[in-house]
Amino acid sequence: MALLKSYLTPDFLIERNKDRCIQCRVCVQQCANEVHYYDDEDGEVYSDEMKCVNCQRCVTLCPTRALVIRSSPNELRKNANWTPEVIRSIYIQAETGGVLLTGMGNDRPYPVYWDHMLLNASQVTNPSIDPLREPMECKTFLGRKPASLVFENGRLKEKIPPQLELDIPVMFSAMSFGSISLNAIKSLARAARQEGTYFNTGEGGLHKELYPYGENCIVQVASGRFGVHSEYLEAGSAVEIKIGQGAKPGIGGHLPGEKVGKEISETRMIPEGTDALSPAPHHDIYSIEDLRQLIFSLKEATGYQKPVGVKIAAVHNVAAIASGIARAGADYIAIDGYRGGTGAAPLRIRDNVGIPVEFALAAVDTRLRNEGIRNEVSLVVAGSIRSSSDVVKAVALGADAVYIASAALLALGCHMCQKCYTGKCNWGIATQDPHLTKRLNPDLGAQRAANLLRGWKHEIQEMLGGMGINALESLRGNRLMLRGIGLTEKELEILGIKAAGE
């Protein structure tokens, strides 16, 4: 069939300042999408805007700041219902007949509830604390805690179950080797070690070069069971069963065969060049009882020495599900909200499935408390934690810690162009192309990711101090420290917080 003429027009306009451009061709060398090209005859660099994804690699590296990329000024006739995105989607599907794919998190203008919550600060009666002069404890432990402390002969009677010790309540979320490059994972692994926290293997197994970072690693067991063997389970500090992902609840993973090179094939334990399909359901889990079996199989496999967690996407009945997971013996539950990122997701799923993690967290924490089992499980929230204030608000709402992924990738250089699924990440992050992966030097990446954590830690300490609290543990679930702004009665009720002014 002959190709139809495309009705698509460029998304972006590339402006090249001729007075500044020195024809050095750095932009030509750096664009994996081959937007820029040098014309020998004219001795000038030109750009093909049709191919531009606005990753800003050329803009950032241009030594004379000669490039500006803007949204294309071409406008379709104004229509509040048939927006340019909707029309564009239809053109793409009319040309391809395929499912619309996208990368990174939900970018629809749904309310961000973190931004509708304000933190309290101490004033006269209960003085604030200066974190520069007073110790400010940011340490936290993930894992089942005893219901009460019983002492015998002056010693704690109950044996404390295995715990994860975090110097900062922020961990790097699950991103598999395959979805991101080995250099990206190395960067996160080193940063996690440096700052006393954890990174997560995702469903891709643990590359042999990362075994030395096992102490700072949470190993994931997903439906595909990629790379899962006893050594792998032993290598990590905790094991996480992945049921769902915030960006695409109810949808499985798929790493195309062309990305499965030698290293990924060895790590995932699948033949080179084959698609790595992890189905949405685990085919041995159809009930909470089945999940319990897997949890205890993994505990048995690791000699009851490591916490076993379960990661789910935030969906409508998340509180009941979490209660079941807690009762199934999980040591922590990770709840991933609808803004969570991904390397590739069907666009309509990403943008329309799931619920805000703020509500999910509040609902789960409330339910577990009402059932008297909150101590049996730690809560980790994920899905677009953007800043230290989001972390503090999450902890006040009831989280023990948070997972960050998009923020971590941004620290490594990601520019959110949402084209991860093409495998042409110009920043060397979401790609396996050796020409592109070398763009991320893990020495620099680790430094940037660690700097981010350190910056957040300082800010968390400042905010705690401002509230007159000297330990993160004292803020957990302390919803009186939060006030809602611009929220309905019902939203305030679900979040379990008062309105500003109350």
Added chain:
Amino acid sequence: MKKVYAREEYCTGCGLCQVHCITAHSPYKDNIVKAYKKTFPRPLPRVIVEEQRPVSFALQCRHCEDAPCVKACITGAMQRDPATGVVNNDESRCVGCWTCILVCPHGAVARDERGKKAASKCDMCSGIHEVPACVAGCPNGALEYRGEREKEA
């Protein structure tokens, strides 16, 4: 002595080292646009980016201890600075016989035929910058300025 070492595994082949090298050796050391647009003839880059994807690295003079170019130079233009160890070409004495190019085992000397014929090679930015411009301008830490025995970062 301190030298520039290429970390091939992190070289992105962007060529910014060449841009910064040209700028550093032009009359406009802090202005890339003027260095390119107002300098005639424009200096050649003294660092050469070799690329055959995915392999790429930036090559420059190794300032060999027993430098063949110094030995081979017929006019004595090619000299090692006894204080710093940097091998430099005195362009006023260079006659463009290209013997240095013939003997250089690294291919790190280039023919600059645009002005007076003179061999163009890395001078480690001696007297220009403390850290060579290519190293300072590399966006990915792919060039390191360090002593021979200093461990790679």
